[in-house]
Amino acid sequence: MNVDLYERIWMWSAGVIVVLFLGTIFVMAGAQAVHPPSHLETVDPTALADHPEFGNPAVSTRPDGTVVVPVVASMFAFAPDPIEVPANRPVVFRLTSGDVVHGFQIVGTNANAMAIPGYVSQFTFTFTKPGEHLITCNEYCGLVHHAMVGRLIVKGAQ
Amino acid sequence: MNGRHTLAASHLGVAVAAFGVASIMGLLQALSIADVAFPFRSESLYYIAVTAHGVLMALVFTTFFIMGLGYVFSQESLGHISGRGVAWLGFSVAVIGSVMAAITILRGQSTVLYTFYPPMQAHPLFYIGATLLVVGSWIWGGVMIASYRSWRRQHAGIPVPLSIHGMLATVIVWFLATAGLAAEVVGLLIPWSLGLVEKIDPLLARTYFWWFGHPLVYFMLLPAYVLWYYVLPRIAGGRLFSDPLARMVFILFVVLSTPVGFHHQFTDPGIGAGWKLAHTVTTYAVLYPSLVTAFTVIASLEVAGRMKGATGLFNWIKQLPWADPFFSSVALGMIAFVFGGFGGAINAAYAMNAMVHNTAWIHGHFHVTLGTTVALTFMGATYWLLPRLIARELRFGWLARIQPYLWISGMIVFSTSYHIAGLRGMPRRVYSGTLTGEYGASWQSLTMVAALGAVLLFLSALAFVTVVTATWIAGRRIQAPPFEFAVPLQPVTRIGVWDRFGVWTAVALILLAVAYGHPLYTLLTHTRYGSPPFQPF
Numbered sequence: 001m002n003v004d005l006y007e008r009i010w011m012w013s014a015g016v017i018v019v020l021f022l023g024t025i026f027v028m029a030g031a032q033a034v035h036p037p038s039h040l041e042t043v044d045p046t047a048l049a050d051h052p053e054f055g056n057p058a059v060s061t062r063p064d065g066t067v068v069v070p071v072v073a074s075m076f077a078f079a080p081d082p083i084e085v086p087a088n089r090p091v092v093f094r095l096t097s098g099d100v101v102h103g104f105q106i107v108g109t110n111a112n113a114m115a116i117p118g119y120v121s122q123f124t125f126t127f128t129k130p131g132e133h134l135i136t137c138n139e140y141c142g143l144v145h146h147a148m149v150g151r152l153i154v155k156g157a158q
Numbered sequence: 159m160n161g162r163h164t165l166a167a168s169h170l171g172v173a174v175a176a177f178g179v180a181s182i183m184g185l186l187q188a189l190s191i192a193d194v195a196f197p198f199r200s201e202s203l204y205y206i207a208v209t210a211h212g213v214l215m216a217l218v219f220t221t222f223f224i225m226g227l228g229y230v231f232s233q234e235s236l237g238h239i240s241g242r243g244v245a246w247l248g249f250s251v252a253v254i255g256s257v258m259a260a261i262t263i264l265r266g267q268s269t270v271l272y273t274f275y276p277p278m279q280a281h282p283l284f285y286i287g288a289t290l291l292v293v294g295s296w297i298w299g300g301v302m303i304a305s306y307r308s309w310r311r312q313h314a315g316i317p318v319p320l321s322i323h324g325m326l327a328t329v330i331v332w333f334l335a336t337a338g339l340a341a342e343v344v345g346l347l348i349p350w351s352l353g354l355v356e357k358i359d360p361l362l363a364r365t366y367f368w369w370f371g372h373p374l375v376y377f378m379l380l381p382a383y384v385l386w387y388y389v390l391p392r393i394a395g396g397r398l399f400s401d402p403l404a405r406m407v408f409i410l411f412v413v414l415s416t417p418v419g420f421h422h423q424f425t426d427p428g429i430g431a432g433w434k435l436a437h438t439v440t441t442y443a444v445l446y447p448s449l450v451t452a453f454t455v456i457a458s459l460e461v462a463g464r465m466k467g468a469t470g471l472f473n474w475i476k477q478l479p480w481a482d483p484f485f486s487s488v489a490l491g492m493i494a495f496v497f498g499g500f501g502g503a504i505n506a507a508y509a510m511n512a513m514v515h516n517t518a519w520i521h522g523h524f525h526v527t528l529g530t531t532v533a534l535t536f537m538g539a540t541y542w543l544l545p546r547l548i549a550r551e552l553r554f555g556w557l558a559r560i561q562p563y564l565w566i567s568g569m570i571v572f573s574t575s576y577h578i579a580g581l582r583g584m585p586r587r588v589y590s591g592t593l594t595g596e597y598g599a600s601w602q603s604l605t606m607v608a609a610l611g612a613v614l615l616f617l618s619a620l621a622f623v624t625v626v627t628a629t630w631i632a633g634r635r636i637q638a639p640p641f642e643f644a645v646p647l648q649p650v651t652r653i654g655v656w657d658r659f660g661v662w663t664a665v666a667l668i669l670l671a672v673a674y675g676h677p678l679y680t681l682l683t684h685t686r687y688g689s690p691p692f693q694p695f
Contacts, residue, residue, distance in 0.1 A: 002402075002648070003400065003402075003403065004399070004400065004457075006453075006457075007399075007400060007403070007453055007454070007457065010449075010450075010453045011449075011450055011453075014445075014446055014449035014450060014453075015446065017445075017449070018442050018443060018445055018446050018449075021442050021445075021503055021507070022438070022439060022442050024507070025435070025438060025507055025508075025509075026435075028509055029431075029435060034508070034509050035431040035508075036424040036425065036431055036434050036508045036511075036512075037425060037426075037427055037431075038427075038428075038429060038430045038431040038432075038433075038434065039427050039428070040427065040428045040430075040680065040681075040684060041427070042684060042685050042686055042687060043687070044687040045687060045689050046687070046689075046690065075692075075694050099277070099689075099692050099694075100275075100277055100278045100692050100694065101275045101277075101278070101360055101364075103515075103516050103585065105515075105516065105517070105583065105585065107582075107583030107597060108583060110509070110512035110513045111512070112425055112512045112513070112515050112516070113425045113427075114425050114426050114427070116360050116361050116364070116426065116427060116428075117277060117360055117689045118359065118360060118361065118686060118687045118688060118689055119360075119361055119427045119428050120427060121425070121426070121427040122427065134583070134593075134597050136583065136585045136593070137585065138515070138516035138517060138585035138586065139275075139516055139587075140205070140208070140271050140587045141278075141694065142278070142692075142694025142695055143201045143202060143205060143269075143694060143695050144201070144694075145205075145587065145588065145589070146201075146585075146588035146589040146590050146593065147593070149593060
């Protein structure tokens, strides 16, 4: 195939751009362990009320100091609300839904996950500054979707 | 009416009608998000508008336009359409399906948005209507392939015209993509919505949906590229810079378009991080053919400018026909695609995706890519097609000339505002951008600016629909101008590696099986509970 010189230069440059983009992502994934959530755990969405963890979701602390926050998203609120977590400690969010698909975004951070009925979304996040964050549902979940918000309060070290 | 093109013209008519209704829905949404009071504003109307806008724009307008365009190229480049009767059947099936789905949406029985994620449940006729639309498009795909085959039997050993090469790629991408949609809609949603099964697995349904949902955008983009390669250089008065590379581009899309869906599911549970990374690789790889397209098309335009006498480094740009509505539409759409493409590269990196996933950034983004690049190309092409299809002179030519510029102005205002609002955390698809407290205040002004952009976009859409309607019913009858296509600088005379559709389709199927086989197996074999239906609208 006869390709013009300038076009050949462009094609190689385009290839390099694509490889650079991907290289950045691989470096982040490999060296800095930046991974998307990939936890596979199922739960019966019709029996959440009797579930030991999600029946009455409350923040708890594991022996190793990790804070665990089970969250149930349902039309049109999050439980618990507000969520109180300490600063500078890893916080494991465990998120599920009691009805339709919801979103869970802690505004001002990149903590952002889907709450899918029947599944537990799990991700870990460390808040470095005390303060208050808005939590939004960012997936359409019905007529009151836009009003489905929660609060997250990060408390400083005592 | 130009009899050979009645079929294509009918498709175009449905596309423009769907576009018109969807435009009204778009305006209503933007005003509602900005908390502008207007009669009948309500939550229900807003979410109906979101659903109708998405379905009519992304599925009905585009699919009908693309089907019509395919028939134009089949008639003009191959000289025939094999199975015209079957093609009319496909058209009827698609129209009936679209009308069924649209009625249940406008009656408020299917306010599930165009992603229709279960366990939110729509009226059964919504799913059945959508299925019929796709079945109609499958019939179109069959007719396109049959037309190509009958041409091939009489033209052994020579490459098919580039237009048909691109449309065949479009058809193959569409078949690969809609296989996922069929698995979701026919396998899960229809039986569940009819009450035949009680529960549905929402994650499985999402996975099937995005198997379809991302290649859907390449289904829209490839016909736009056909117009860029095969028609635009001619309009500009130039030559196609490189025919073989254009063929390579379409084949790369056949191979890489489908195994990319997980970049829409980065924040979903249940799919391994490694598989999400694998889909990231293909997502970036599919940038490559678009980068090559940028060179070839712009080089073709430079050839045009130089053939008209331009000599300096950039003054060929001035020589281009900026007053031609088709040319300006595509050129503006291409400029938008530079920004839209890099926005897409941001979305596909999951560290950055987490910042913007499901925020207003996302609809800001796809209104640049689909809402500008694809929509402007299709609107501009309509101005080019219409006189040739129905043998009437374009009415209100001045309106057609300003319409693309009005569109891009509106879109810059609209899309930039929502990109920024998204970075500030504003979620997408909200009836009101105010929400609560200080955050609402930081979004409110941006939503007002976006609403201004939406008004400009609506005026542009109105101009487009007015020109088309006026031309159709009151345009001066003329001898239909001939279809003229771009001639390559160096004509291709022999079949090459990029003409071997069978082989490349097999490669695409293998990639698809690799990309989805194991993740789907894991999901299907794990303990699953399923969800009963909900209708919170």
